[in-house]
Amino acid sequence: MLTYTIRRLILSIPTLLLISFVIFMLLQLAPGDPMAQVPLTVPPEVKEQMRQALGLGEPPLVQYGKWLWQVFVLEPQVFIDWLTRDTMLFGWLPDTNLYAGELRVISWQTRSPVMDIVIQRLPQTLWVVGLAYVVGILISLPIGIYSAYRQYSVFDQAGTFVTMIGFSIPPFFTGPLLIVIFSVQLGWFPSIYDTTHVVNDWDSFVFQLQQMIMPVMVLALQTTAQFSRYMRASMLDNLRQDYVRTARAKGLTEAVVVNIHVLRNSMIPVVTVIALGVPAIFGGAIITENVFKVNGIGQLLITALFANDLPMVMTLTFIFAFLIVMFNLIADVLYGVLDPRIRYD
Amino acid sequence: MTEPTPASPQAIEALRDEGPEAPPRSQWADVWRQFLRHKGAVLGGGFLIFVTLAVLFGPYIWTLDPQQLDIRNKDVRPIYTVLWNGDATVSWAHPFGTDNLGRDQLAQMIAGGRASLAVGWAAMVLSVLIGTAIGVAAGFFRRLDGPLMRLTDLFLSLPILPLLLVAVTLFRQPLRANFGPEGGMFILIVTVIAITSWMPTARIVRGDVLALKEREFVLAARSIGTTSWKIILRHLLPNVLSPIMVSATLGLATAIITESALSFLGVGFPSDFPTWGKMLADAVPRMVDFPERVMLPGIAISLTVLSVNYLGDGLRDALDPRIRGR
Numbered sequence: 001m002l003t004y005t006i007r008r009l010i011l012s013i014p015t016l017l018l019i020s021f022v023i024f025m026l027l028q029l030a031p032g033d034p035m036a037q038v039p040l041t042v043p044p045e046v047k048e049q050m051r052q053a054l055g056l057g058e059p060p061l062v063q064y065g066k067w068l069w070q071v072f073v074l075e076p077q078v079f080i081d082w083l084t085r086d087t088m089l090f091g092w093l094p095d096t097n098l099y100a101g102e103l104r105v106i107s108w109q110t111r112s113p114v115m116d117i118v119i120q121r122l123p124q125t126l127w128v129v130g131l132a133y134v135v136g137i138l139i140s141l142p143i144g145i146y147s148a149y150r151q152y153s154v155f156d157q158a159g160t161f162v163t164m165i166g167f168s169i170p171p172f173f174t175g176p177l178l179i180v181i182f183s184v185q186l187g188w189f190p191s192i193y194d195t196t197h198v199v200n201d202w203d204s205f206v207f208q209l210q211q212m213i214m215p216v217m218v219l220a221l222q223t224t225a226q227f228s229r230y231m232r233a234s235m236l237d238n239l240r241q242d243y244v245r246t247a248r249a250k251g252l253t254e255a256v257v258v259n260i261h262v263l264r265n266s267m268i269p270v271v272t273v274i275a276l277g278v279p280a281i282f283g284g285a286i287i288t289e290n291v292f293k294v295n296g297i298g299q300l301l302i303t304a305l306f307a308n309d310l311p312m313v314m315t316l317t318f319i320f321a322f323l324i325v326m327f328n329l330i331a332d333v334l335y336g337v338l339d340p341r342i343r344y345d
Numbered sequence: 346m347t348e349p350t351p352a353s354p355q356a357i358e359a360l361r362d363e364g365p366e367a368p369p370r371s372q373w374a375d376v377w378r379q380f381l382r383h384k385g386a387v388l389g390g391g392f393l394i395f396v397t398l399a400v401l402f403g404p405y406i407w408t409l410d411p412q413q414l415d416i417r418n419k420d421v422r423p424i425y426t427v428l429w430n431g432d433a434t435v436s437w438a439h440p441f442g443t444d445n446l447g448r449d450q451l452a453q454m455i456a457g458g459r460a461s462l463a464v465g466w467a468a469m470v471l472s473v474l475i476g477t478a479i480g481v482a483a484g485f486f487r488r489l490d491g492p493l494m495r496l497t498d499l500f501l502s503l504p505i506l507p508l509l510l511v512a513v514t515l516f517r518q519p520l521r522a523n524f525g526p527e528g529g530m531f532i533l534i535v536t537v538i539a540i541t542s543w544m545p546t547a548r549i550v551r552g553d554v555l556a557l558k559e560r561e562f563v564l565a566a567r568s569i570g571t572t573s574w575k576i577i578l579r580h581l582l583p584n585v586l587s588p589i590m591v592s593a594t595l596g597l598a599t600a601i602i603t604e605s606a607l608s609f610l611g612v613g614f615p616s617d618f619p620t621w622g623k624m625l626a627d628a629v630p631r632m633v634d635f636p637e638r639v640m641l642p643g644i645a646i647s648l649t650v651l652s653v654n655y656l657g658d659g660l661r662d663a664l665d666p667r668i669r670g671r
Contacts, residue, residue, distance in 0.1 A: 169647040173646060179632075
């Protein structure tokens with residue numbers, strides 16, 4: 001198992017390199033010119049100098065190599081320095097001072113390092129997306145279990161219908177719908193997510209909860225629909241197996257049969273689906289962040305795209321790709337750990 | 346071996362076959378019967394046909410131009426608003442109301458549905474074609490299996506929505522210059538959606554082809570000298586038709602949602618070209634006063650996708666021979 005994990009980890013490096021190369025070349029092919037906004041009165045030689053300053057003077061492959069070096073060598077150095085200097089966890093270690101002031105990936109919009117902006121924006125996204133994911137799992141698993149146990153009952157039919165609706169209604173419709181109902185008509189929740197809000201007492205905590213409910217619910221609806229269907233299908237498969245009949249014949253109570261024997265076996269595929277769904281929900285978060293004006297990394301990507309900020313777009317897209325590859329790996333490894341019948345040799 | 350003793354006439358009478366109880370049914374008749382038993386699928390299929398016909402022939406029945414500005418008749422509410430609000434400005438000339446520039450909403454809905462469904466169908470067909478070709482090639486030719494499946498894995502690990510956004514924003518200008526604003530965007534969006542959504546089809550088809558090509562009928566076909574190309578066309582493709590049809594319906598739903606999402610984020614079709622997603626996005630800033638402008642396109646997208654999903658569900662049940670017998 002360990003060798004398998006290590007092999008997969010090593011294999012994911014060329015995958016990531018290839019993906020980053022594809023993204024980079026796609027951006028290179030793009031006709032957008034970062035100098036397009038510069039006034040026409042600026043003489044061409046000055047424009048050429050500005051181009052050089054943006055790192056555009058080199059051939060694409062050199063640019064790509066520099067980007068790789070900056071992301072894989074310099075950024076970890078900066079991160080380790082920050083860990084040993086400013087954090088509680090590793091602050092007791094001596095300051096490493098690995099980073100010696102080389103040029104990092106610079107955003108064309110703000111002229112500051114891309115990673116710094118990403119680190120600023122990440123907590124908002126993680127809070128909303130992470131909470132939505134947890135809520136979605138907590139709602140969907142019991143629904144899936146119960147509707148499989150009572151197949152074709154009223155609950156099951158209603159559950160199937162609701163999950164179908166959850167599949168079909170896009171988040172950019174549910175979002176405005178919830179805003180109209182809950183913030184305009186009822187006035188319960190704010191329609192815009194205030195990221196500058198600081199939680200320091202009970203009232204501010206309640207406000208934080210209120211502003212998080214709607215984005216979390218919109219995202220959770222999607223995950224709930226997906227997972228409860230998987231859970232139901234997996235439970236149905238297992239409930240028909242012979243070992244369930246054996247367990248019942250032994251005289252085990254129904255609760256033990258369902259919750260221990262069947263549930264544990266049906267969780268195997270569901271857990272991997274849960275791991276595989278993490279990157280997808282980051283994609284969904286792009287729309288939800290746009291609807292509720294959460295300034296997370298999805299919103300950052302959109303603004304960077306409209307501003308033609310290629311380093312930012314490149315780095316953010318790569319972060320999304322990195323998440324996908326990592327969670328694919330986690331899903332594969334989890335599958336092997338949970339199901340001893342599967343041997344990766 | 347001795348001659349069998351002649352049996353008594355009654356015994357022979359009893360042994361005679363009565364003939365089949367029902368006339369023989371073809372496989373597709375069975376599929377159709379099972380499909381009809383899934384009420385949701387029938388309703389979904391019916392609604393999909395209705396929407397497709399409505400957007401195809403709607404402009405000939407409701408002949409108002411969706412682009413025509415009629416500023417005197419702006420902000421007309423839909424006709425049903427009278428039910429709870431007697432003071433609302435409504436007019437039978439605009440049953441779904443008009444927007445803030447006086448464009449007729451019903452005509453816009455028809456034109457928008459045309460765009461959304463056209464993108465959906467085209468992207469679905471293209472992605473199914475790519476997926477089937479790659480899946481069959483990977484499953485049938487062992488030498489291609491490794492590279493093609495690595496390619497599929499690579500595409501599966503691409504971040505789809507960010508890449509879609511990147512591709513659409515970056516390649517908008519040259520395509521518009523070459524094919525006109527609407528045609529260019531149509532080609533771009535359809536291609537981009539198809540390129541990023543063929544992978545599930547390819548995987549399913551490859552799995553089925555791998556199992557099928559070891560079967561005796563393929564061996565028999567090969568032993569009488571059938572070429573690989575003929576085997577694929579004649580023996581393999583008809584047998585993988587059902588998973589392809591199921592993944593095609595799912596692909597249609599995804600394509601419609603993706604196009605609407607792109608329009609919603611403002612990177613879709615040009616601003617004077619209505620699609621459902623764009624109508625929804627344009628209406629969001631004034632949705633407090635005119636909620637119907639969000640609701641109508643939103644409900645149209647949701648109902649279409651819901652019906653496609655139900656259709657896929659029913660097709661899966663109908664095409665699965667293990668379920669069909671019961």
